[in-house]
Amino acid sequence: MSISVKLEAFEGPLDLLLHLIDKNKVNIYDIPIVEIADQYMEYINNMEDKDLDIMSEFLVMAATLLNIKSKMLLPKDETKEEEEDPRQELVERLLEYKMFKYISEELKDKELDAARVFFKEPTIPEEIEGFKEEIDTESLLADLTLAKLHKIFESVVKKQTDKIDPIRSKFGKIEREEINLTAKLLSIQAYGLKHRKFSFRKLLEAQPTKMEIIVTFLGVLELMKIGQVIIQQDNLFDDITVTFTGDTIAEFDDRVVLE
Structure with a gap:
């Protein structure tokens, strides 16, 4: 064709x-x-x-x-299932x-x-282009007194005070808490050498802050990974028992820091 x-x-x-x-x-x-x-x-x-x-x-x-x-x-190769x-x-x-x-x-x-679009350039008449409004500073300052200046100052200070949140301003400075994971690992190992078998819940409850709890939890996981501890839970929702199996305290890199 x-x-x-x-x-x-x-x-x-x-x-x-x-x-x-x-x-x-x-x-x-x-x-x-x-x-x-x-x-x-x-x-x-x-x-x-x-x-x-x-x-x-x-x-x-x-x-x-x-x-x-x-x-x-x-001719197609019948031995192949699907040819490209x-x-x-x-x-x-x-x-x-x-x-x-x-x-x-x-x-x-x-x-x-875009070729069909035209824009008008800004144009200002000559009469208006050179116009500048004159300000009579003498008349403005003629009736200005110390009392009026003080009143203006108080209004400015009040506006600045109103911008302050009465609740958040009392929170104080919020700083990021820095926890050393290496130190926490050494602390958990020392606790394990002393008690050998202890409650995981009580270990976490003994931590003073939320960040300490998180780092302690991560520390136990790390010790499980290297075989220093074994955890056991007999029944669902029961407390977890931690058994320290190491004979010595393992050393870790001091640069491991969790923020």
Whole structure:
């Protein structure tokens, strides 16, 4: 089957392929490669411009189409469950090119719309441009007294006082608490050497702050990881029993700090 193609200028081989796909009204995901390749070669043979720089791009695509065409004509290997479609790479290139072509057309429309917009430059009449309002400082300061100045000062101070939150201002300074995880690990090990078996809940309840509780919990997990302690819970929701199995206190890197 042949198709009459108007010999118009295309931006490249992908542009020509999209034109042929649209002309034949075929699905881009299921390109009839034999038919499209024949029409593509017909266009190449009828090209008026034989410039090698331009023709080289079209010839490379022609070789690609012929390669795909030959693969499509080969009998399928029944031993393979699923063979890769030889058209897949070409379809992906066409879709990418089509997307960028659409974007370029959208940008071109915006450029045309912007060319129709005119902005008026700011202009000020000469009579107004040089106008400056004169302020009579003598009349303003004529009736100014010490009592009025004091009243103005009090109003300014009151505005500053009103900005202060009466509750939050009494909180004091909030500082970030820094806990040394290495020191906590050594402390837990010393506690374990002394008691050997102890309650996990009581160990946490003995910590003075929430951050100390968190770091103690992390410390027990770390000691479990290196095999220094074993935890046990007989029944659901029962207290967890911690058994210290080490004979000595293990050393850790002093740079381990949890903030």
